[in-house]
Amino acid sequence: MAKHLVLQTDFGTCDGAVSAMYGVALSVDSGITIFDLTHEIPQYNIWEGSYRLYQTISYWPEDTVFVSVVDPGVGSDRLSIVVKTADNHYIVTPDNGSITHIKQNIGIVEAREIDETVNRLPNSGESYTFHGRDVYAYTGARLAANIISFEEVGPVVNVDDLVELPLTDPTLTEDLISGTIDILDVRFGNLWTNISRELFEKAGISYGDSLQVTIDNNTRQVYKNIMTFGRCFADTHLGEPLLYVNSLDNLGVAINQGSFAKAYHISTGVNWKITIRKVPKISYN
Template sequence: MKLRRLRSFALALLCALPLARAAAADALVLMTDFGTSDGAVSAMRGVAYGVDPKLVVSDLTHQIPDYDIWLGAYRLYQTANYWPAGTVFVTVVDPGVGTDRKSVVMKTKQGRYFVGPNNGLYTMIAERDGVAELRQIDEKVNRLPGSADSYTFHGRDVYTYVGARLASGQISYEQVGPALPVDTVIRLPYEKPARAGNAVRGIIPVLDEKYGNVWTNIPKALFEELGIAIGDKVAVRISHGGKVVGRFVAPYRNTFGEVPKGQPLVYLNSLLEVAIAINEGNFAAQHKISSGLDWKVEISKQK
C-alpha cells in the first residue's frame, strides 16, 4: 500500500512539473508600429517561441502610426497596469534603429519590464509607476544568434530575443547588461494637466479611435476641483497650434446612453480622465478634432 501511494505521488509530481514550468514564465506582450500586412510581427513571435515554446505571447497593438513615439508611450500607459507584475513588454517604435540610441530594459517599481529603445516610449510609465532600475542591453551577449550583421530589425534580433529570455527565466534582469542611472530614461516633454483659475487645462493625448471620442489627460481629481456634478453643463474649448478650433457646451454624464442619440456629453473615460463624445456618433470627425502634443483643451463649469 505504501509503495502504491509513493508511486502515485511520484506520478502526480511528474505530471505537475510542466504546469509548474508554465506558471514560472511571465507573459510577453508585443507592441510595434509595424502593422500586420507583412511578416515582421510573425518573425518576432517566432523568435519568442524559439526561445521557449511555452511562453504566453500577446499583442498590445501593432497599429501605432509610423514613428509615433508619443502614441506608443500613451498606449503603454493605457494598458500596462492591467498586466501582472513580472510581465515583459517588448516595445518597438524605433525611428532611430541602428543608431547610437540605447537599447534598454526598464523595470518599474511595480515589477514590470519594458524592453526597447530609450527614445521616450517610457515617458508616461516612468512618471506614473516610477523606475526601479534601468539596464542597457549588452548586444554582444544578448542577441539572436546569427543576427550580428542585421542593423534594422532590433525588434526581432534584440528586443524580442531578450524579452523572451527574460520572461522565460533563461536570464535574470541583472544579466541583461550594465545598470544605468534611473534618471536617464528619456521623457518626451508635454503639457501636464493643471488648474487655471475657474478652469482646468490639458491636452488631447489620443482619440478613442474606433468611436471618435476625444480623450484628455485631465484626471478625475483635478476635474472635480471645479465643483461639477453629474448633470451640470460643461464648457469645453479646444485649440490646435495656439488657435481655438472649437467651443462646445455639453452635460456631464456617467455614460453615453444618458443623453439622446446624436447629442454630446462630457464623461470620465476608462482611465478616469475627462473625455468628450457624441452618443452613437463620432465627435472627432464631426468637429475635425485630432490629437497630439499640440492639441490643447480647457474645461470649465458653464455658468
C-alpha cells in the same frame, strides 16, 4: 515558470515582421505565452506607443514582460533598454521616449542597457534595421523564460537619463480647467485628456453640469461649444456631445454614437489643448 510576453509595434500585420518576432521568442522557449498589445500604432508615433503601454500595463500580472517597438531611429546610437516599473513589470524598448507615460504615471525603479554581445539573436550582428526581432523580441523572450535575470540584461542606466517626450500637466484656476488631448479612443473617436477626475471634482463640477469646452491646436481654435458632464454616453441624446470619465479615470470627450475626432478633425499630443469652464446656471426668478 515562464512569464507572459506582450508585444507592441507599429509594424502592422500585413507582412511577416510580427510573425518573425513570435518565431524568435518561441525559438528561445516554446513554453512562452505571447500576446499582442497592438501592432497598429501609427508609423513612427512614439507618443502613442508610450500611451498605449500606460493604458494597458497595470492590468497585467506582475513580472509580465512587454516588448514595445516604435523605433524611427533603429540602427542609430540610441540605446536599447529594459526598464522595471514600480508595479514590477518589465519593458524592452528603444530609449526614445517610449517610457514617458509609464515613468510619469506609474514610475520606473531601474533601467538597464541591453548588452547586445550576449542578448542578441545569434548571427544577426550585421543587421541594423530589425532590432524588434534581433534584439527586443530575443531579449524579452530570454527574460520572460527566466534564461536571464533582469541584472543580466546589461549595465545599469540612470533612470533620470532616460529619454522622455515633453508633457504638460493639467491646471486648475478659479473657473478654468486646462489640459491636453493625449490620445484617441480610436475605434469610437472619443478624445482622452490628461485631466483627472480628481481635478474635475476639485473644481466643484458634478454630473449634469453644463460646461463650455474649447479645443485649440497651437493657436488655432478648432472647437467651442457647451456640453453636459455625464456618467455614460446615454446621458445625452443621440449625436450630442458630452464629457465623461474614461477607463483611466481621466476626462473624455465624446459624441453619443459618433466620432468626435472625425467630426472636428482633432488629433492628439501636447499641441492639442482643451479648456473647460463651468457655465453659470441662469435663474429666472
